[in-house]
Amino acid sequence: GAGVSQSPRYKVAKRGQDVALRCDPISGHVSLFWYQQALGQGPEFLTYFQNEAQLDKSGLPSDRFFAERPEGSVSTLKIQRTQQEDSAVYLCASSPRPIRGENTEAFFGQGTRLTVV
Amino acid sequence: KNEVEQSPQNLTAQEGEFITINCSYSVGISALHWLQQHPGGGIVSLFMLSSGKKKHGRLIATINIQEKHSSLHITASHPRDSAVYICAVRGPPYNTDKLIFGTGTRLQVFP
Numbered sequence: 160g161a162g163v164s165q166s167p168r169y170k171v172a173k174r175g176q177d178v179a180l181r182c183d184p185i186s187g188h189v190s191l192f193w194y195q196q197a198l199g200q201g202p203e204f205l206t207y208f209q210n211e212a213q214l215d216k217s218g219l220p221s222d223r224f225f226a227e228r229p230e231g232s233v234s235t236l237k238i239q240r241t242q243q244e245d246s247a248v249y250l251c252a253s254s255p256r257p258i259r260g261e262n263t264e265a266f267f268g269q270g271t272r273l274t275v276v
Numbered sequence: 277k278n279e280v281e282q283s284p285q286n287l288t289a290q291e292g293e294f295i296t297i298n299c300s301y302s303v304g305i306s307a308l309h310w311l312q313q314h315p316g317g318g319i320v321s322l323f324m325l326s327s328g329k330k331k332h333g334r335l336i337a338t339i340n341i342q343e344k345h346s347s348l349h350i351t352a353s354h355p356r357d358s359a360v361y362i363c364a365v366r367g368p369p370y371n372t373d374k375l376i377f378g379t380g381t382r383l384q385v386f387p
Binding site (some may be wrong): 173207250264269270 | 280297309311312318319320321324364374375376377378379380
């Protein structure tokens with residue numbers, strides 16, 4: 160596709176339900192990021208993949224959050240036993256392989272707005 | 277204290293006004309991004325800067341590395357410029373594209 164695609168665009172989950180959010184990065188982009196954006200706030204880093212390797216998951220807020228990218232392209236962010244505080248927009252971004260000392264553009268998807276009721 | 281601070285948080289303007297949004301950061305960076313986010317929409321990258329100044333249409337972005345400060349200017353503002361403008365920096369570790377975001381500046385331009 161032409162850009163980063165995320166699905167679903169909107170998700171309403173009952174508290175305690177598990178959800179799975181999908182990100183299709185730009186074809187050939189090696190780096191993939193997940194960010195969480197609470198209402199009125201800037202996005203905050205969750206996790207980073209380089210190909211299928213999850214190199215940084217320091218931003219995941221709890222062990223209920225899990226992300227994978229098994230074949231180095233599509234990624235899924237899974238949230239187990241959702242809580243109200245998980246309500247946010249989840250943004251995915253991809254970029255070409257980062258090379259130390261070089262700066263590359265980040266391309267963002269439209270986001271998935273998760274509301275936990 | 278946030279590593280990336282933006283001001284103002286909210287900004288209203290009349291069509292045609294010159295607009296400035298400021299960003300200050302406290303970490304060493306390899307690049308700074310200005311991003312635009314429309315309500316309900318995703319994020320669009322406007323500029324990526326590591327020094328100096330860039331211009332695209334009515335948008336101008338500047339960065340002063342020594343002062344750890346960047347500004348985004350919009351000349352001849354238009355209602356379609358209404359959006360949230362977010363400053364984000366690429367800080368350590370420098371071998372990734374991980375971004376640290378400001379909280380954004382909500383701009384409303386009235387006709």
